[in-house]
Amino acid sequence: HGERIAADGIVESGSGWADESHLTGESQPEAKTAGSKVLTGAMITDGSIVYRARQLGSQTLLGDMMAALSEAQGSKAPIARVADKAAAVFVPAVVGIAALTFVLTWLVKGVWDVALMNAVAVLVIACPCALGLATPAAIMVGMGKAVRHGIWFKDAAAMEAAAHVNAVVLDKTGTLTEGKPEVAAVYLRPSENTDENELYRLAAAVEQNAAHPLARAIVQTALARGIALPEARNVQTEAGAGVKADIDGIGEVKVGKPAYCGLTLPENLDSVWQIASIVAVSANGRALGAFALADHLKNDSKQAIGRLKAHGIEVYMMSGDNQGVADYIAAQLGIDRAFGNMSPRDKAAEVQKLKAAGKSVAMAGDGINDAPALAAADVSFAMKGGADVAEHTASATLMQHSVDQMVDALLISRATLKNIKQNLFFAFFYNTLGIPLAALGFLSPVIAGAAMALSSISVLGNALRLKRVRID
Incomplete structure (x- = not known):
């Protein structure tokens, strides 16, 4: 109790509740009993269990997740090509603008050191750091x-x-x-003096050794109700129809399709009967009722x-x-x-x-x-x-x-892509505004460097904002 699971494994004894939200995203604890799987890093919030480790280190689900996350965060999104294409044009254009700034400033002002300072300011303010960070920063936060x-x-x-x-x-x-059938409704023939528990008792007794999913659903429900199942003898399966067996004190019990059990269902039953798999029950040739088994939402x-x-x-x-x-x-x-x-x-x-x-x-x-x-x-x-x-x-x-x-x-993907576009806008906005100002001498290299750093900080800050975005 109160400890974390050290490795993926199987519970051998005991019972408890495990918080596995770090892996599943599910905030509610999961019940764990003998035979249940436990995952690395899960916190046992209540109860006590003994488990046997099956996977260690990088082979655990947590290790696999960390490896997958690392690979995904390091991959490149197609939208990153926008920055790559822009950089392919941007870099030579900036070098050209810096050279032109140097020449024109020298010709106009006749002072080569001022011309050089303006040219350097253009190169500094145009450093495409923010452009390079725009996509990977958002991807890393979005993936996390x-x-x-x-x-x-x-x-x-x-x-x-x-x-x-x-x-x-x-x-x-x-x-x-859910992908597994469950009993959705029970029909009892009015003419027969049988209650639901008795119908479950007879059906489960016959079906308890069958492997069919419908049979398992009936048996599990009967056991969950605490019904004691009598022994069934002379069990015979008739392919495509059902199963019959002898039960002490009852006689021959059949479980299977309605026609096999001689049951005709009334037409006014709930709509679930129209789409469910129907398992009927009869005893000594008298139809007692039926179960409607459906796959629940x-x-x-x-x-x-x-x-x-x-x-x-x-x-x-x-x-x-x-x-x-x-x-x-x-x-x-x-x-x-x-x-x-x-x-x-x-x-x-x-x-x-x-x-x-x-x-x-x-x-x-x-x-x-x-x-x-x-x-x-x-x-x-x-x-x-x-x-x-x-x-x-x-x-x-x-x-x-x-x-x-x-x-x-x-929704997380939409938020991440929106964040990337915002980051690209910030990156282009700083450069578009800063380069003319630097070329005209309004920005010194020191101020240009500060502005360039500020653009990178704004991109990273906007990417980190993704962590707080609500997903409704």
Whole structure:
């Protein structure tokens, strides 16, 4: 308790709460029990755990993050080419202006030392330090701010591309939703004297040895309710239909598709039944009820969509699920454009269509099926811990499995690009104003040097201001 985790590892015993905000950007502590992963630098704020180290030093997530941040901060954004191109013209032009100043001042005033002082003042005031600092200073601060929010950009080019995004394509499963089915509703046949706990008890008893995600969801819910599961004997699986087994005191229990269990659902059930996976239960040929299992939305998905719309960014959802499921999820989130029955190739093709229409497209996903679309987008975001191919393809990685965090990334990128443009303006403004004054003799080399230093300080000060910029 009250100590930091020294290396990435696995909890062997005990329980507690870990503050991992330095890596994930998530301010709420994470519950840790036996089998949970713990990350280097996390603070155990409550409880006590014993863990076994698995990764040390640079191999830890923190070490990887620091290496990635160092590489990204040292990379060059495309907008830096503006300064490079300007410098290519600027330097010889300034040398020419200084030489011309020397000659004209000497001819007009006839005093060579005054001419030399004016020429030197031109060279000093025109020193392009601020121009060189404008982009890297803002990039370093912006990258640091992104990391504090749990966002890893691969390089400065990815951050600049994110600043131009005006259309976002989102995968559904595992991105907007949790990616695992949960019991959303329970139906009990009025004619049968069965309560919910009994339905869970029978279904979980039959399904407890099954590996299917729907079966696991029912068993986990039953156990969470504290229901004791009886032993199931003579378990038989009928492919594509369901499972049946004998339970002492009950008889033959079937769990599976409604038709397999002889259940016909009424038509007036809630809309969730229209899009959910349905698991029915029967005992000795009498249908008892059914479970509707659906993939629940992540807590912050709706908020994220609202933020995207508020900032003028169009939102598209693409899913491999059928169109009905896609439309239902889209309606819950306020997404106007939803595409169902999308293959990986279809997703990539749709991203290309949006780009051809002049959109700057960001894509967020976490699965292997998202990799082609991630590669096709102008900038792409993958969830940490998702499919490796998605993470390697993406321009940036989100430490939380959260679309809301992607919105943070886009807004931080916009703020950084705006800061770079302000810095470039300051740099050009000082030189544009200072060179004529120096050439005309209004600035001595000492004052010119002070002004040049002030321009660099103003650029650095403006870049540091990024740390305090609010991301709404």
